Amino acid sequence: MCSLALFPAPLPSGQTTLCESNNELLSATATDHPLNQESCPLGLYFPRESLKLHCRTESSSKAAFLDHSETLWMRSAAAWRDGGFTGLLDEITNSNTEVPKCLSVSSGFTLALLRWFSSFHGSLFPHLTLSSDDMHAEFSQVLNWSDCVVRAFAWHPHADKFAVALLDDSIKIYNPKSATTPTLKHRLQRSVAAVQWKPLCASALAVACQNCLLVWHVDPCSLSTRPSSSCAQVLSHPGHFPVTSIAWSPSGSLLVSASPMDTAMMVWDVASESGVPLQRVGGGGVTFLSWSPDGSHVLASTPSALFRVWETRMWTCERWPCVKGRCQSGCWSPDGSRLLFVVQGETVIYALTFSDATAGVPTCTSKGPQAAAVVADLSETTFNTLDGDIIVGGEIQSLSWDPTGERLAVLLKGDPQAAGRPAIIAVFKTRTNPIFELLPCGFVQGEPGAEPRLMQFHPNFQHGALLTVCWSNGRITHVPFYFLSAGVPHFGFSGSPSLPRPQERPADFASQSLFTELLS
């Protein structure tokens, strides 16, 4: 089992990680750093000051206008529209001078009963009492979501372009081959929690918003910088908000969305805008979704100490109760046979192995493993550097596995209050033969004072793996890992043409020797 003690020490302050080459992480000092970033074509910088934030919400704007008296009916109708049944009751209770006494008393009584009941429900599932924004922050994969300039990031699965969701609720699409950067804005696009491109499609981008799910169709050939909101499909289902996580099926046909408030996970057929709720009551909601790259399983974690693994053939699920906390994040190996996940409150990475031997048998659900195995221990470790002791480790925010299955990036939460305990990205090398194990690679660090908030691997980087990191200061950088992929992807046995990846050749020797060196 791998632990952080085997890692090389973090860089001294002022140095940033540039890339991995020849099996070691190269770094540069901060002085030549800006130059370096300028030269990188897709390196972006969003200073917080440049964003025009709208700090008002709908309810607070009411105070700006003069109060004028409406009739009780009008107010009741407005309350019904804005706040639903409880809003109506609230309105009736408050305007007790105008309504008959018995009505206001009874509505007050009903309201109290409802509140009591919901508090009971809330005590069962504490997350239900959170506000929408808090819920986003709590369950997002982004570290410190509410304060983050870049709130979501997504590489296109095939083409070289990506979408960035910013703090001001706009989404920008960057494509190095085109001069236009379309900016997507929509009335309903608020508090973006996640964005994801549809696989096997050039244009569709799904956005998880506060009240609904948007699917933008951004024509890649269009020269327009502000696609109109008619390019967006709105998918909503009663009770299914806020949406905190979405996942496209790798075949591009279905989209699943999850909301911590809704016990049902929605499976959308986006083209026909119809959704099928998959209801399972336990857990009190669904927070995080991850579809395995081979399309056979979906990980769905709940706010309670329980997560589910759905098989996508007949949509049945296995329950996985955790001991300590909820499942915070997870990722699948490229062949979909292995799931790594982390649990809130624990500092280890677990692995589950699924055998797909049953794939040919149509009616049988795939028989999963019996227990999860611990593959890495990330408990706190102290490194002595020139700047003093740095404590690295602790709870894990998110996991990301590169598409070749050779590098695993782990975003460690750190402790923002304490000095010397920064949030940091630890990168592991992974190998599956002869046994699955994680080997240390190194830490990825940015400019001084910048914390990593969000990371994602490029889905088809030719020379190894490319990790994109969004930093707390609004900068987006890319860290390439140059290596020769040893694990050949699964299709392509003898006789059939190999994948169009020119660098690919059996290169066991390179990694083998180096791994033994590190291990000894």
Next chain:
Amino acid sequence: MFSTEQSCWFVRKVICWRAVASIAWAVLLLLPITVVFVILSRFSLLHPIQTISECLSFLSCASAIFSLILLCGVIIMVGFLNLEYYTVIPTIACSKIALLGQLLHPRQCVNSLAHCIMGIIVAWCCAVTIGGRYETIGYPCTQGDGTDGSPQMCLNEYHLFLLLAGAFVGFSHSLLGVIYNMNYVSFHTVQQYKYLRFKGSLPLVVKCSAAQALYSVRNYIVVYFFLGYIPKAWICKTLNLHLNSSVHPLDSVAGLLDLSLLYHQWISASFLLFTWHITLLLFRIFVTEVYIFPVQSSFTEDAHQCLPKVLTDKQPMILKFLALQDLALLSQHSPSRRCEVFGLSQPGGHPHNWNAITQECLSLLADLTQRLVAYHDTVSTNGRAKSLSTGSDRKTSSETSITSCPEDLMSPRPTLLMKTPTSVFARSIVGPSQSPLTAPFTPDLDSPFASPALRRLTAPVDQFSPGFGTVQSPHIMRRAPKLWSTPTDSQGNGSPPPSPASVPSPKQETSKPSRLAQFLQNRKEQVKHFLAKRVLIMYLFNKLPEASSQALFADSQAHIWALEGLSYLVQASFSEDQFGVVQTTLPSILGCMLVLQEAVDRHFKLPHASSKPVRSASSMGDSAHKTLRFALRATLKTAIYRITTTFGNHLNAVQMSAEHRKRLQQFLEYKE
């Protein structure tokens, strides 16, 4: 006949049993539903315990058991009607008059009548169940004039009110069934086990039954208020009953303002609709369940049950749909069955399975392409084309198809020319109702005022389809040279190009009657112009926006599965196809998809084609058919991308026309 025998095989062995199973479940569920109904109908807030004991004693008495048996009979009847009337291709009315024609169709009248009678039976059972003042139709009473003490039988209007409500709700259910296409059985993209699917849709059924019951009761009360005296007088006369003048008549404001009456009315209507909807839901769930066809069988007597053979069957439609669904699923999920598809026949080494499957899928897609092109043609010329020419075209095309038959039989893929439009438009269980050729448009065609555009729309469809490899419509050749510049690619099969002999002949014939046709056309235009000024006529005959587009894509679920099946198989062939059987057909598959893509793109540029339908919030009618064209567009694009991402630059080695290559390059660069 051979083919009917086969269809009998499937309907007899599978569909009937599925229907029987669904009815059995519905009957089993009837008991708990009835218990809930009894409790709800007799519930009194003040005496809950007494209510329950009353209910229990009622449930064990003879009349309850008798009414339960009656209800079972009704459920079985409803299930039978579901089986008889279901369709996998929705019938879409293109104008108000077409809808009216559907509603007044004899077959539909029978359906409505049956529902009326069943509604009365259910309402009688409800009346017995609720008991009290509803129980009997007559009651002894003494007339108020006091001269004679002899008891008379008086009419119990409450009972009559309930019975008529049952008839009304049954009737409106059957009418709404036509308007919302309730007999349409749609297939779901998300596969789930039957129990889970049932459980998932149960809340929706409860909600929409209650809502529909509410609307029906509201309408019924209005009708009864104005027309209630007619049935009342009639019943009194036939049964020799008297009206009790001492109680309020129900067709008055005071009589109808009875909350308990309205509640009972609503709860019994909900009960009625809920049992019927449950039966329908179970039927849908059972019928659309995946059926696994063997890809190949080792016994020759089972050969007609194998997937490649079943796919080419035209009747019943449900068989074709289930076969295509199975194809789409096997191509995605089961490597072992894919292996059989890519396999070679044991003596001879021919890829018969693969050939048969691709042939059928490609001909389906080519068929859709031609429909789209023909429609686009009629719309772009605004229906001003010579309408009589279609008649002569039809004649010649049928002639050519007959004469070309022997030639086609010699061609390596005889399955292709078996394709007639019947297979596309036919309803799964063909009733005596509509000619299957023109199901989506029938009422329009029958009416003398149908717009020529519609007539022409249907005409090309049935003229092109038989053996489209051999017959090309001349005006298609003329108007859409771009689409048909590469006939071998676009048709996606190896059939011979249009023979020069057969093509010019319709041209010559069409030029002959054109003067007469022109004259008739002008007269018709004048008549139409005259009629178009009348508002009612305009209302009835105006085409509903986007309905023709919906009708065009009514059976597109089949095309979606064909596209998915083909693209997944091609993707899997990259690593699994050991003999290279897929490579030989790859150019035609790509060509077919690209031509369809172009046609679909053009179609979506038409007005109304890309407007989204309004979502109906809660109704049992399935509105999936309204969005099939969007689903088809998305699936088509994904299918092409699936092939291009799998093969990448290897596709440059595939033979295809320059135009297709350009198009494909767009896909390779992710610019579509």
